[in-house]
Amino acid sequence: MNRLFLVGFCALIAAAIGGGLWVVGGPHHARLMTQDADRLAALVDWQNRLRCVDRSDALPASLAAAKACPDTVVLHDDLSPYDAITGEPYVYTRLSDHEFEVCASLALDPQEAWETGRLRADMELRAGNVVCLAGTSAPDR
Amino acid sequence: MASRDELRIFVRDALVAGKARGEISTVLTGAGWSASEVHDALNAWDETPFSPPIPRPVATVSARDFFVYALTFGLLLIGAFNLVLVLQALVDLAFAEESYGATDLIRWGVSVLIVTAPLYLWLTLRERRKLAEDPALYRSAIRKWLTYLALLFAAMTLLVVLIATVYALLTGDLTGQFIAKALIVVVVAGGIFLFYFNDIRRGDPQ
Known part of the structure; x- marks a missing residue:
């Protein structure tokens, strides 16, 4: 009986381990998810930095030209305009003098980033696992 | 005031002197010993008419038993908790479109299971083999205590699930997701209860 x-x-433990690994993926998948989470965090940081630009000034021509904003809390201290893994630049588009958009290409389906x-x-x-974040400079001023 | 050891020695001496058990019981009760103390003291000696009286086997306590059974019990507790955690997280993912943090929970639970499950299985099978070779090990007091502790935890868990189910029913939250998660706990806790219940019955044929 006890046997x-x-x-x-x-069998139950094997099912839990097998099912769990099948759902969450292996170590490589986990690494890609962490990298995507970092990219999304960088997008939020860039959005905060660009929203900080004074309304009387035009938005910078490139991310590299954007000045740090002392009042903004950033997720990354060493915020870079380049993707740390691929080395590709984040795609920054000036939609007008005060409106912008920053985009990043994720390694996985963006829906998986909900988990992070x-x-x-x-x-x-x-399309193509691209995620964009739009904003307006100095929206509250 | 006399200790239980002295009581034991007195009973032994009385039996050696050929006194009847009823007579010994009467004098001890008269001296202030309780009925259960007298019963235990007499029960420590076999009733076979042989002199000197034959001591009955008693429960044993050893540091080795404590290490093995406490480790096995700890692994069972941690493993069972994480097994439920992983299976419930899988249910959450099956029912919800997005479930924030579920994948990290699953990764952690799977890590725990990969370490604890084989170790628990190895310790349990090893102990069962030893018990089969030497039934005297069934008299380990620590084994008995920790087995009853496992039964207590399993029974308490089943009671809490039952209460939570009734509560969910009354609040209108008895969803398919809730039922699936409750069933997981019932299967795991119920399985552990029956496993150890069978085990203790085998060790206590009386």
Whole structure:
């Protein structure tokens, strides 16, 4: 009788381990998810920095030209205009003098980034795993 | 005031002197010993008419038993908790479109299971083999205590699930997701209860 219980428990544990790994993916998948979370965090940081630009000034021509904003809390201290993994620049577009858009290419389907808690409702999902975040400079001033 | 050891020695001496058990019981009760103390003291000696009286086997306590059974019990507790955690997180993912943090929970739970499950299985099978070779090990007091502790935890868990189910029913939250998660706990806790219940019954044929 107890042998049956032991076999049953082994089967249940094997199912939990197998099912769990099948759902969450292996170590490589986890690494890609972490990298995507970092990219999304960088988008939020860039949005905060660009929203900080004074309304009387035009938005900078490039991310590299954007000045740090002392009042803004950033997720990355060493905010770079380049993707730390691929080395590709984040795609920054000036939609007008005061409106902008920053985009990043994720390694995985952006829907998976929900799991990391970094994908926000105001992020726009585009084809090719591209996620964009738009904004306006100095929106509260 | 006399200790239980002195009581034991007195009973032994009385039996050696050929006194009847009823007579010994009467004098001890008269001296202030309780009925259960007298019963235990007499029960420590076999009733076979042989002199000197034959001591009955008693529960044993050893540091080795404590290490093995406490480790096994700890692994069971941690493993069972994380097994439920992983299976419930999988249910959450099956029912919800997005479930923030579920993948991290699953990764952690799977890590715990990969370490604890084989170790628990190895310790349990090893102990069962030893018990089969030497049934005297069934008298380990620590084994008995920790087995009853496992039964207590399993029974308490089943009670809490039952209460939570009734509460969910009354609040209108008895969804398919809730039922699936409750069933997982019932299967795991119920399985552990029956496993150890069978085990203790085998060790206590009386």
